[in-house]
Amino acid sequence: MSIWSLGRQGDPTSRGDDELRMIPQWSIMLAIVLFVAMQYVFHVVMPHHKHELLPLRLMMSYAWGTLLASYALLLGYVSRDVKRRGMSAGLWMLMCVVLPGGIGAVVYFLLRQPVLSKCPNCATSIAATYHYCPQCQFQMAPVCGTCHRGVKITDVYCTQCGHDLAQDGAPARLRSYSD
Numbered sequence: 156m157s158i159w160s161l162g163r164q165g166d167p168t169s170r171g172d173d174e175l176r177m178i179p180q181w182s183i184m185l186a187i188v189l190f191v192a193m194q195y196v197f198h199v200v201m202p203h204h205k206h207e208l209l210p211l212r213l214m215m216s217y218a219w220g221t222l223l224a225s226y227a228l229l230l231g232y233v234s235r236d237v238k239r240r241g242m243s244a245g246l247w248m249l250m251c252v253v254l255p256g257g258i259g260a261v262v263y264f265l266l267r268q269p270v271l272s273k274c275p276n277c278a279t280s281i282a283a284t285y286h287y288c289p290q291c292q293f294q295m296a297p298v299c300g301t302c303h304r305g306v307k308i309t310d311v312y313c314t315q316c317g318h319d320l321a322q323d324g325a326p327a328r329l330r331s332y333s334d
């Protein structure tokens with residue numbers, strides 16, 4: 156095992172790196188282009204008046220540039236985020252562009268589905284609500300053997316039907332007590 160693989164495994168910031176990698180190159184480029192374009196519009200295209208203040212113009216161009224740039228980064232993030240949640244990319248990109256003032260993005264963050272995970276046994280995409288893998292029956296979450304409702308990993312009896320969970324023969328990784 157090399158020192159590089161050791162470093163990657165123990166790296167507590169790798170989760171944050173993953174989130175940053177969710178922003179594609181094209182949206183970073185678009186953000187820079189939009190920011191520069193706003194500076195151009197405010198300083199070159201728009202007519203200069205004698206009585207206006209330079210600090211105000213600088214502030215306005217910076218504010219608009221930052222706003223549009225963050226919009227581009229947000230679009231980039233959404234375009235990748237929809238894919239790992241199994242949602243419609245075209246529909247949500249359109250929502251974020253068409254609804255003004257970032258309302259589309261707010262609606263997206265409220266309504267987005269949980270991230271799909273992979274079955275450890277056969278790598279099928281699994282939604283967070285699944286108790287079993289639909290392809291290979293690998294058990295993802297602890298369930299009651301009688302009423303098949305979800306139970307907590309620490310439960311000894313089912314909270315819904317009182318069934319003794321020790322009788323179920325659930326895999327040891329889904330039980331904290333085994334007697």
Ligand SMILES: [Zn+2]
Pocket residue numbers: 274275276277278279288289290291292293
């Ligand atoms: Zn599976």
Ligand SMILES: [Zn+2]
Pocket residue numbers: 299300301302303304313314315316317318
């Ligand atoms: Zn039960």
